[in-house]
Amino acid sequence: MEPVIAIAIGVLTGSGVWLVLRPRTFQVIVGLSLISYAVNLFIFSMGRLKVGAPTFTESPGGASALADPVPQALVLTAIVISFAMTALLLVVTIASRGLTGSDHVDGREDGL
Amino acid sequence: MSWIQHLILAPILLPMVVAGLMLVIDGRNGRITAALGVASTFALLVIAIVLLVQASTGGAQSAVQVYQIGNWPSRLGIVLALDRLSAMMLALTALLATAAMVFSLARWHQAGSFFHPLFQVLLVGLNGAFLTGDLFNLFVFFEIMLAASYGLALHGSGHARVKAGLHYIAVNLVASSAFLIGVSLIYGATGSLNMADIASRIGDLDAHGAMLFRVGAAVLGVAFLVKAAIWPLGFWLPTTYAAAGPPVAAMFAIMTKVGVYAILRLGLLFTPDGQGNVLAASGLLLTGGVITIIYGMLGMLASQAMARLAGFSVLVSSGTLLAVMGAGNANVFSATLYYLVSSTLAIAAFFMLIELAERGRARADDVLAVTLEAYGIVYDEDSENSREAGAAVPAILGILGIAFMACALLLSGLPPLSGFIAKFAMLDALLDQARNGPAPASAWAAWLLVATLVVSGLATLIAMMRAGIRTFWPSFEREAPRVSMIELGPVLVLLALCVGLTIQAGPAMRFVRHTTEQLAERKLYMDAVLKKPVAATLAPAAGPAPPADARNARAPVLPPQKKEAAR
Numbered sequence: 001m002e003p004v005i006a007i008a009i010g011v012l013t014g015s016g017v018w019l020v021l022r023p024r025t026f027q028v029i030v031g032l033s034l035i036s037y038a039v040n041l042f043i044f045s046m047g048r049l050k051v052g053a054p055t056f057t058e059s060p061g062g063a064s065a066l067a068d069p070v071p072q073a074l075v076l077t078a079i080v081i082s083f084a085m086t087a088l089l090l091v092v093t094i095a096s097r098g099l100t101g102s103d104h105v106d107g108r109e110d111g112l
Numbered sequence: 113m114s115w116i117q118h119l120i121l122a123p124i125l126l127p128m129v130v131a132g133l134m135l136v137i138d139g140r141n142g143r144i145t146a147a148l149g150v151a152s153t154f155a156l157l158v159i160a161i162v163l164l165v166q167a168s169t170g171g172a173q174s175a176v177q178v179y180q181i182g183n184w185p186s187r188l189g190i191v192l193a194l195d196r197l198s199a200m201m202l203a204l205t206a207l208l209a210t211a212a213m214v215f216s217l218a219r220w221h222q223a224g225s226f227f228h229p230l231f232q233v234l235l236v237g238l239n240g241a242f243l244t245g246d247l248f249n250l251f252v253f254f255e256i257m258l259a260a261s262y263g264l265a266l267h268g269s270g271h272a273r274v275k276a277g278l279h280y281i282a283v284n285l286v287a288s289s290a291f292l293i294g295v296s297l298i299y300g301a302t303g304s305l306n307m308a309d310i311a312s313r314i315g316d317l318d319a320h321g322a323m324l325f326r327v328g329a330a331v332l333g334v335a336f337l338v339k340a341a342i343w344p345l346g347f348w349l350p351t352t353y354a355a356a357g358p359p360v361a362a363m364f365a366i367m368t369k370v371g372v373y374a375i376l377r378l379g380l381l382f383t384p385d386g387q388g389n390v391l392a393a394s395g396l397l398l399t400g401g402v403i404t405i406i407y408g409m410l411g412m413l414a415s416q417a418m419a420r421l422a423g424f425s426v427l428v429s430s431g432t433l434l435a436v437m438g439a440g441n442a443n444v445f446s447a448t449l450y451y452l453v454s455s456t457l458a459i460a461a462f463f464m465l466i467e468l469a470e471r472g473r474a475r476a477d478d479v480l481a482v483t484l485e486a487y488g489i490v491y492d493e494d495s496e497n498s499r500e501a502g503a504a505v506p507a508i509l510g511i512l513g514i515a516f517m518a519c520a521l522l523l524s525g526l527p528p529l530s531g532f533i534a535k536f537a538m539l540d541a542l543l544d545q546a547r548n549g550p551a552p553a554s555a556w557a558a559w560l561l562v563a564t565l566v567v568s569g570l571a572t573l574i575a576m577m578r579a580g581i582r583t584f585w586p587s588f589e590r591e592a593p594r595v596s597m598i599e600l601g602p603v604l605v606l607l608a609l610c611v612g613l614t615i616q617a618g619p620a621m622r623f624v625r626h627t628t629e630q631l632a633e634r635k636l637y638m639d640a641v642l643k644k645p646v647a648a649t650l651a652p653a654a655g656p657a658p659p660a661d662a663r664n665a666r667a668p669v670l671p672p673q674k675k676e677a678a679r
């Protein structure tokens with residue numbers, strides 16, 4: 001499972017970084033979203049990968065048989081925050097589009 | 113006594129509640145929201161001063177106050193910790209906030225909707241970031257602060273603000289991702305998010321864990337350096353700060369210092385025992401800081417608009433802080449903190465002053481002045497302009513001119529104001545390091561830094577003088593700007609504080625020296641957080657509560673043993 005998660009995070013981050021460096025605001029927003037997905041997966045993996053392990057229960061295996069609940073709480077917070085920030089960025093983008101008439105991140109096309 | 117130990121929550125809760133209340137009442141800029149905002153900000157100032165007095169009684173050995181939220185034991189719950197450094201930053205924030213708030217009342221808060229709630233939320237984030245003792249909580253407060261700052265940066269709208277805001281938001285969102293990656297790597301390595309707990313576990317890490325931890329700390333450092341606007345990561349800063357409204361830009365002056373604060377706090381706390389100063393270990397902070405100073409200095413010389421000049425002066429200030437912190441010896445730290453306070457106050461005053469000084473000045477004057485300078489055209493003294501030669505400068509221009517001069521002296525570090533004392537103290541400690549330093553490398557670093565600081569002072573002076581001459585001695589007529597007392601007051605108060613810092617330099621220096629001594633004793637902070645017992649009862653009158661040891665025994669069931677989970 002580790003290689004799958006690692007590749008997924010890598011692909012998401014790579015595409016995200018590439019998109020963030022693109023000149024259109026929409027591409028930047030999608031890129032930032034992809035990066036935040038990658039980060040969320042990454043936080044999960046930092047609690048060590050386990051399959052089918054519960055977070056809260058009286059288990060015979062002791063604490064080590066449980067999935068770590070802390071990264072899950074962190075991911076929840078991170079998702080909410082990145083969601084809100086994406087919404088805010090969208091609003092700013094629309095404002096920028098309205099003011100400049102262009103969806104370029106600098107508010108004007110190259111060569112103009 | 114019982115209420116005073118809860119006071120540490122007030123800097124976070126008060127603005128949060130007030131911001132919510134404002135939204136419920138009407139959210140727009142009615143008189144009530146303005147009154148609420150002013151009341152809350154002034155109350156915060158009082159609270160911050162009380163906390164500062166509390167935290168600083170007892171010299172270098174003064175206790176670190178720890179507050180366990182929800183009465184959870186320190187390793188499990190989130191703690192707030194108040195030491196001298198946090199208290200100092202809280203007081204500085206409150207001072208700036210009061211000045212910016214009063215300044216905004218004249219007209220800036222009407223420039224768009226929701227100025228007051230956003231301002232309060234910004235204060236929640238700032239105060240929280242200075243108080244928290246938990247790494248993830250630090251992230252949350254950073255985000256609260258940034259979210260509010262995005263709104264405030266766009267306050268007043270307009271083409272320049274939206275364009276600069278877009279860049280600012282994008283850069284900071286990427287930095288926030290880096291922050292999260294760093295935090296989760298550190299959690300993965302140490303199994304804890306409590307700063308003091310992490311610090312206590314660093315020594316026990318195996319080779320693999322130590323590597324993970326270092327990578328995490330490095331990524332986290334990058335996130336903080338973006339906030340502190342070190343050279344390759346700080347190009348967003350001058351444009352954003354120049355575009356933001358003056359009271360907002362004045363508040364932003366402390367936001368770069370949050371990055372510096374986090375680097376200082378975590379850098380010193382995460383230093384393994386007996387390894388000296390981790391901030392100087394790689395030389396990265398020193399190099400980056402010096403390049404930031406040079407870049408900011410060139411930017412100041414190149415700027416035509418005063419707001420951009422002020423933006424670049426923020427870069428010089430934070431570059432100086434980072435470079436001096438990275439230069440090595442701990443003696444410099446106290447001078448650095450003094451410089452931090454003095455330069456933040458001066459920059460905030462400068463941002464607000466610019467707007468007043470440039471008021472009533474047509475935009476065409478700028479272009480004309482530049483052209484005149486470029487072509488070396490000098491106005492003939494006998495021409496029509498000399499008619500006004502005998503007229504007195506209107507008083508308001510005189511006051512603004514003196515305030516501008518004070519800003520120039522403070523920023524360039526010339527006597528007699530506190531900027532000079534700060535720079536003198538830094539140079540003194542650096543020269544001492546250059547002469548008696550342990551290694552030739554550190555001597556070289558000190559000499560390099562001394563040279564950069566001196567040259568940057570000169571460059572600042574040249575840039576400020578040029579801007580001042582162009583604004584206050586225009587070779588053609590200008591009407592006196594209409595300035596109300598409510599706008600001039602905050603600027604003068606901030607500058608008066610700098611004068612106060614100069615006159616009371618002895619006690620101020622003693623305070624920052626004790627602060628650095630307390631910071632260097634990281635055991636003090638760790639013990640205060642980790643050995644703090646859980647309060648036996650939350651409310652004495654609430655009947656029999658479970659005894660403290662019962663709570664302690666029950667609590668660890670919730671999160672699993674993280675050390676084991678990590679294996």
